[in-house]
Amino acid sequence: MLFNSFEFFLFVPVVFTLYWFFFNKSLTLQNLLLLVASCFFYGWFSWKFLILLIACIFLDFLYGFGVNSINKRKSKTYLILSVLNNLSILFVFKYYDFFAVEFQRTFELVGIHLNISLLNIALPVGVSFYTFHGMSYVFDIYRGIRKPVSNFIEYAVFVAFFPLLVAGPIERANHLLPQVQSKRIFKYQQAVEGCRLILWGMFKKVVIADSLALIVDDIFDHYPHHSSFTLILAAIGFSFQIYCDFSGYSDIAIGTGKLFGFELLSNFRFPYFSRDIAEFWRRWHISLSSWFKDYLYIPLGGSKNGKLIAIRNTIIIFLVSGFWHGASWNYLVWGGIHAMAFLPLLISNKNRKHVNEIVANDGKLPTWTELLQILSTFAFVTFAWIFFRMHSLTSALDYIKSIFTNFNNLKEVLIYRWIVFYVLIVLIADWYFRKDERILKIPKLPRLIRIVVYAAITILIFSLLAKMPKQSFIYFQF
Numbered sequence: 001m002l003f004n005s006f007e008f009f010l011f012v013p014v015v016f017t018l019y020w021f022f023f024n025k026s027l028t029l030q031n032l033l034l035l036v037a038s039c040f041f042y043g044w045f046s047w048k049f050l051i052l053l054i055a056c057i058f059l060d061f062l063y064g065f066g067v068n069s070i071n072k073r074k075s076k077t078y079l080i081l082s083v084l085n086n087l088s089i090l091f092v093f094k095y096y097d098f099f100a101v102e103f104q105r106t107f108e109l110v111g112i113h114l115n116i117s118l119l120n121i122a123l124p125v126g127v128s129f130y131t132f133h134g135m136s137y138v139f140d141i142y143r144g145i146r147k148p149v150s151n152f153i154e155y156a157v158f159v160a161f162f163p164l165l166v167a168g169p170i171e172r173a174n175h176l177l178p179q180v181q182s183k184r185i186f187k188y189q190q191a192v193e194g195c196r197l198i199l200w201g202m203f204k205k206v207v208i209a210d211s212l213a214l215i216v217d218d219i220f221d222h223y224p225h226h227s228s229f230t231l232i233l234a235a236i237g238f239s240f241q242i243y244c245d246f247s248g249y250s251d252i253a254i255g256t257g258k259l260f261g262f263e264l265l266s267n268f269r270f271p272y273f274s275r276d277i278a279e280f281w282r283r284w285h286i287s288l289s290s291w292f293k294d295y296l297y298i299p300l301g302g303s304k305n306g307k308l309i310a311i312r313n314t315i316i317i318f319l320v321s322g323f324w325h326g327a328s329w330n331y332l333v334w335g336g337i338h339a340m341a342f343l344p345l346l347i348s349n350k351n352r353k354h355v356n357e358i359v360a361n362d363g364k365l366p367t368w369t370e371l372l373q374i375l376s377t378f379a380f381v382t383f384a385w386i387f388f389r390m391h392s393l394t395s396a397l398d399y400i401k402s403i404f405t406n407f408n409n410l411k412e413v414l415i416y417r418w419i420v421f422y423v424l425i426v427l428i429a430d431w432y433f434r435k436d437e438r439i440l441k442i443p444k445l446p447r448l449i450r451i452v453v454y455a456a457i458t459i460l461i462f463s464l465l466a467k468m469p470k471q472s473f474i475y476f477q478f
Contacts (some may be wrong), residue, residue: 001041001042001044001045002470002472003201003202003205003252003253003473004206004465004470004471004473005201005204005465005470006465007044007289011037011040011041012256012259015033015034015037015260016259016260017091018033018261018369018436019033019034020186022284023214024186027065027133027181027182027184027189028153028184030184031153031154031180032153032256034157034161034162034260034388034418035156035157035160037162038157038160038161038162038165039054039160041162041165042125042126042160042162042165045125045166046122046124046128049124049125049468052089052124052127053126053130053160056085056086056089056131056134056159057130057134057155057156057159057160058120058131058152059082059226060082060085060086060134060138060155060159061081061149061152061155061156062083062136062187063078063079063085063098063138063336064137064138064141064148064155065148066078066081067079067141067142067148068139068141068148069148075142077141078138079138079139080412082134082135082138083135083138083318086131086132086134087131089127089131090128090131091122091427092119092121093121093124093127094127094128094326094327095208095327096118096119097118097119097120097327098327098328098364099327100116100117100118101116101118103116104116105167105308107473114115123477125166125476126165126166126476128324129164129166129167129168130159130165132170132172132196132288132291133158133159133171134150134159134239135295136170136172136173136291136294137155137158137159137173139295140172140173140174140462143387145470146173146174146177149177149181151181151362153175153457154177154180154181157180158171158173158176158177158180161176161180161257161262162256163252163253163254163256163257163264164253164257166476167246167249167253167333167473167475167476168250168251168253168267168285168287168288169250169253169254169264169265169266169267169286169287170265170288171263171264171265172265175265176262176264179261179262179263180423182263183215184260184261185261186261187261190258190261191258191439193255193258193440194255194256194257194259195255195259196255196440197251197252197255197438197440198251198252198255198256198259198288199255199454199457199461200248200251200440201248201249201250201251201252202248202252202253202461203248203425203460203461204244204245204247204251204426205245205248205249205252205466205473206461206464206468207460207461207464208240208241208244208248208422208425208426209240209242209244209245209248209471210245210464210468210471211418211422211464211468212237212238212240212241212244212419212422213241213471214468215234215237215244215416215418215419216234216237216238216419219231219233219234219237219416220234220238220390220399222399223399223402224398224402224406226402226406226412227406227407227408227409227412227413228402228403228404228405228407229412229413230298230404230412230413230415230416231399231402231406232403233384233413233416233419233420234416234419235382235383235385235389235420236388236423237377237416237419237422237423238382238385239272239381239382239385240272240422240423240426241474242385242389242474243268243271243272243426244386244426245473245474245475246267246285246473246474246475247266247267247268248473249473249475250266250267250268253267253440253456254266254267262387262428264381265286265287266286266287266437266438267285267286267287268283268284268285268286268435268437269282269283269286269437270430270433270434271283271284271381272374272378272381272427272430272445273359273374273382273430273431273434274354274374274377274378275353275354275359275373275374275377276345276348276350276351276353276354276373276377276401277338277341277342277377277380277381278342278345278351278352278353278354279353279355279377280377280381281338281342281472282354282355288321288324289321292320292321293317294315295317296317296320296460297313297314297316297317300312300313300316301313303346307347310346311343311346311347314342314343314346315336315339315343316341317339318335318336318338318339318342319332319335319336320335321335321338322334322335322336322338323335325388326477328391328392328393329392329393330387330388330390330391330396331387331388331390332395333393333396334384334385334387334388337383337384337387338384343378345366350472358434358435359374359434361435383400386399386400386458391432406438
């Protein structure tokens with residue numbers, strides 16, 4: 001079930017009503033309702049893949065008990081089984097065809113022709129996310145951070161909670177499970193914050209991302225026929241399209257979680273106001289970046305075993321992150337480009353220069369130095385997005401080549417001025433909200449005016465949902 005659908009706006013009120021008005025006396029019944037609702041939500045995409053989801057949940061639930069064994073050898077065996085189980089699922093559905101084709105091409109270079117059968121099967125929605133949920137749970141038990149959960153329903157809700165099931169945030173057992181296991185009390189202010197986040201997330205997805213997609217996708221799909229400035233403008237447009245699409249999903253997920261008494265992990269903190277690439281990755285897809293840091297970077301040795309080890313681990317992290325997004329060379333190059341930008345900061349010990357402070361925290365505008373840093377970081381990220389957006393490495397390189405060669409019809413860029421309009425809306429709003437992405441503090445306006453504004457935004461969203469072709473979220477394909 002898509003967030004940006006009329007079905008979702010019927011689904012949530014029904015579950016909300018049952019949850020708070022009929023099942024509120026029993027934590028077990030509330031959790032059971034959430035599990036059933038989550039299965040229904042996921043089954044709306046595909047009931048066949050729901051079986052795979054349930055199997056993954058059940059296996060990692062069992063692995064958790066094995067990993068908790070005082071026998072270290074047995075504990076490690078179950079950890080390996082969990083990792084192999086989850087990675088095998090990812091390999092079969094996401095990477096098998098890629099490796100089969102590349103393996104075949106490699107042998108053809110030496111004159112050996114193989115006929116390897118391809119699976120050509122659909123990628124289960126959210127498989128990259130819920131497998132990471134399961135692995136993090138088993139890893140945490142193995143590392144002694146937590147004990148296994150004895151209640152299957154509680155564990156299943158942790159993995160399959162419908163707001164985060166198909167595109168995150170990637171939750172941690174220590175953060176979400178205690179909330180699943182504790183009695184929830186309805187809090188009016190939390191619910192209000194949740195509704196604001198849902199409304200803002202829907203606005204970013206439907207009004208901004210989907211509107212940009214209609215323009216940007218056409219330019220990218222026919223890039224040889226467009227001028228250099230138009231291609232640059234489209235690249236900028238895609239930067240905001242993917243940001244509003246994915247952060248919009250995260251806002252809706254976090255907001256929906258709040259409606260049911262849960263506080264999910266933050267996933268975005270206004271990444272396009274970052275002053276260097278290290279800060280960007282602390283603000284973009286935070287739950288994935290921190291997952292790789294805790295479960296891959298640190299186990300590999302982190303940065304405590306010398307600079308060379310830290311450099312090696314950083315390169316691995318970025319390449320794995322790129323490959324996590326898709327089985328294609330352009331994603332690997334995208335990850336590698338970010339690694340090359342990150343390494344100078346790591347080598348010069350400047351990668352943690354901007355950790356906690358907010359840009360222009362004490363003022364209304366950034367300094368000239370901050371502005372230059374923000375613009376240069378955004379320019380680099382936008383350049384890298386071209387490799388992410390194109391369907392192959394060759395087409396990405398051709399797109400970049402066209403930027404430097406297609407100088408004809410420069411006035412064409414005026415046709416696509418709507419891209420600038422949508423970008424400015426996001427920039428102004430994000431700058432205003434930049435101190436807290438979860439609360440979205442709005443101006444102190446009279447209640448009637450606020451109601452009118454909310455109603456106008458809601459009407460706009462629903463009118464566009466009715467008129468525009470329904471578009472899935474970009475990160476559903478990962």
